[in-house]
Amino acid sequence: MSTQDFDSIFPRGEKNPYGQNFIGQSYLTMLTTEGVPVGNVTFEPGCRNNWHIHHATAGGGQILLCTAGSGWYQAEGEDPVSLEPGSVASIPANVKHWHGAKADSWFAHLAIEVPGDNTSNEWLEPVTDEEYAHLK
Numbered sequence: 001m002s003t004q005d006f007d008s009i010f011p012r013g014e015k016n017p018y019g020q021n022f023i024g025q026s027y028l029t030m031l032t033t034e035g036v037p038v039g040n041v042t043f044e045p046g047c048r049n050n051w052h053i054h055h056a057t058a059g060g061g062q063i064l065l066c067t068a069g070s071g072w073y074q075a076e077g078e079d080p081v082s083l084e085p086g087s088v089a090s091i092p093a094n095v096k097h098w099h100g101a102k103a104d105s106w107f108a109h110l111a112i113e114v115p116g117d118n119t120s121n122e123w124l125e126p127v128t129d130e131e132y133a134h135l136k
Helices: 129-133
Strands: 026-032 038-043 052-055 062-069 071-075 081-083 088-091 097-101 107-113 120-123
Touching: 038 062, 052 097, 062 071, 071 088, 097 107
Parallel strands: none
Antiparallel strands: 026 038, 038 107, 052 120, 062 088, 062 107, 071 081, 071 097
């Protein structure tokens, strides 16, 4: 899928300012920062973020709403889940996980930060090329 074939309903945005926590190129547009922050994250083919944890002592976590393309979500110790437009991934607080595009597809999702107490985000190690190559 080329960028011309990639039809996302939200703007792609600028290069992701958190790009140091990604393998490949991603883009970010914050759709709102009021109340519940919602960002549109777009991944070029093969791009994925590092393992990370959304910490909270109560509430918290993240919800991903896939809007375009095809991608992956994986929680530590679980099988990867294929994400297509309309897919939803509800990620509880304190769960180590990653998400990103499939090797041959652009991918976009809305990232919704679930409100909680004492929330923080911890970026961890990259998803290795070997781990990523095994996804089918």
